[in-house]
Amino acid sequence: MQERILLVDDDPEILKLLRRGLGLEGYSLFLSESGEEALEKLRCQPVDLVVLDLTLPGIDGLETCRRLRAFSDVPVLILTARRTVPDRVAGFESGADDYLIKPFAFDELLVRVKALLR
Numbered sequence: 001m002q003e004r005i006l007l008v009d010d011d012p013e014i015l016k017l018l019r020r021g022l023g024l025e026g027y028s029l030f031l032s033e034s035g036e037e038a039l040e041k042l043r044c045q046p047v048d049l050v051v052l053d054l055t056l057p058g059i060d061g062l063e064t065c066r067r068l069r070a071f072s073d074v075p076v077l078i079l080t081a082r083r084t085v086p087d088r089v090a091g092f093e094s095g096a097d098d099y100l101i102k103p104f105a106f107d108e109l110l111v112r113v114k115a116l117l118r
Contacts, residue, residue, distance in 0.1 A: 002028040003117050004046075008038040008064070009053040009079070014102075018051065021106050022113070033057070035064030047074060049116055054080040054091065062094040069095035075116040079104065 007018050010033045019029055030047060032038040035056045042050070050068065054061035065076055078091045081102045091099045098112050 002026060003048045004028045004030065005049045005051060005113070006030045006032060006038060006041060006047045007051050008032045008035070008056065008061070009051075010034065010056050011053070014053070014079075017106075018109075021110070025110065027113075035059040035061065035067075038064055039067055042068060042072060042074070046072075049113060050074055050076045051079050051113070052076055052096070054078060054082050054087070062090055065091075065094040065096055077109075077112060077116055079109070 005022060005027050007015055007029060009015050015031055019031065023029055030041060030045065032041055036058050052061045052065060056064065061078060075097045076095060077098045077100060078096045079100050079102060083101045088099050097116055100109060100112060
């Protein structure tokens, strides 16, 4: 069975890059451009991993992660340009399992995805 990943980012270029790279690795991918949309999709279609940006329209990634944790224990990888220590701490405190800073090397993203899916 293909592992299912929800990609949540409001940047179409990032979504395109992630869809291409992770798609070639054989993952089944779902896309969302906002936190609200992501939460709706997750309630209807369970996934094995969420890759979540912090800067989103509407509710941000931190609040999206907090709300997600209220009904799911799916692993969450935050993928964001926010790089300060307080940002990373806030990410983990919101319920994230991992945190990767943009720009990123795809190989590093891939090994983190594989580790979270173990």
